[in-house]
Amino acid sequence: MEYENIRKEFFSNISHELRTPINVILSAIQLIEVTNIPGKSQNKFVGKYLDTMKRNCYRLMRTFNNIIEVTKVDTDYYDINFQNIDIVDIVREVTEEVEEYIKDIEVKVIFNSKLKEKIIAADPEKIENIILNILSNAVKFTKSGGGGKIIVNVFEKEESIFISIEDTGIGIPEDKLDMIFEKFTQVNKSLTRNHEGSGMGLALVKSLVDKHNGRITVKSSLGVGSEFIIELPIRNISDEVAVEAINYNTYSNLYEKIKIEFSDIYGI
Incomplete structure (x- = not known):
């Protein structure tokens, strides 16, 4: 147990230390981009490599963020800021922003809900992270260029809200379904896999869903597609218990989150 605590603390510290210089490099890249203006001082060769550098900075940030978040969960040092929010x-909003971001790869992202509004107690930032992570996985493993489809559906059943994210991707082998929510687990560990990843994303998703007293399940058929289903309890909290409400649309930097979350999908 002592060794495990030391290991977690090491990963957390090293992630913080590495994230700082990555942010400095990313800021320098963005500054250079400002001077590489199309039609004036643009250098396409420089622009190409700036894009590569920026995408890989985002990939590193994604890995560091996941390590830090998983470590916080494992050490039970994780705050869930419950607010009464409109989950629908x-x-x-997350689905529509992702749809706009990936429009060039011709994968349809469709949002469905008979509910116009549903107020439940949840942490908006953590819900955002959950949906983004599952959508990025769906995009990774759904063939682009026609026919690929991802459907996000929100519905109410009894005392729960269900969020279903279904894709027409490559699917998950039946013998792997029980382990995909474990840390550092990847369905395809071969060196030739098309998309990189640390194997921590879905483990973090499950932890965040658990923190909301919910549950997440998956159904999949190889070669047909997968469906992730998140179940969250319908409950509200009093103003005394809720953290101070922050304007979701004002303070949520969703586009930046999408760039980081989708950074390991080549070509986007």
């Missing part, structure tokens, strides 16, 4: 609005 948040899921819709």
Whole structure:
């Protein structure tokens, strides 16, 4: 147990230390981009490598963020800031932003909900992270260029809200379904896999869903597609218990989160 605590503390510290210089490099890249203006001082060769550098900075940030978040969960040092929020609005906004971001790869992202609004107690930032992570996985493993489809559906059943994210991707082998929510687990560990990843994303998703007293399940058929289903309890909290409400649309930097979350999908 002592060794495990030391290991977690090491990963957390090293992630913080590495994230700082990556942020400095990313800021320098963005500054250079400002001077590489199309039609004036643009250098396409420089622009190409700036894009590569920026995408890989985002990939590193994604890995560091996941390590830090998983470490916080494992050490039970993780705050969930419950607010009474419109879960339908948040899921819709994330889905529509992702649809716009990936429009060039011709994978359809469709949002469905018979519910116009549903207020439940949840942490909007953590819900955003959950949906983004599952959508990025769906995009990774759904063939682009026609026919690829991802459907996000929000519905109410009994005392729960369900968020279903279904894709027409490559699917998950039946013998791997029980382990995909374990840390550092990847369905395809070969060196030739098309998309990189640390194998921590879905483990973090499950932890965040658990922190909301919910549950997440997956159904999949190889070569047909996968469906992730998140179940969250319908409950509200009093103003005394809720953290101070922050304007979701004002303070949520969703586009930056999408760039980081989708950074390991080549070509986007």
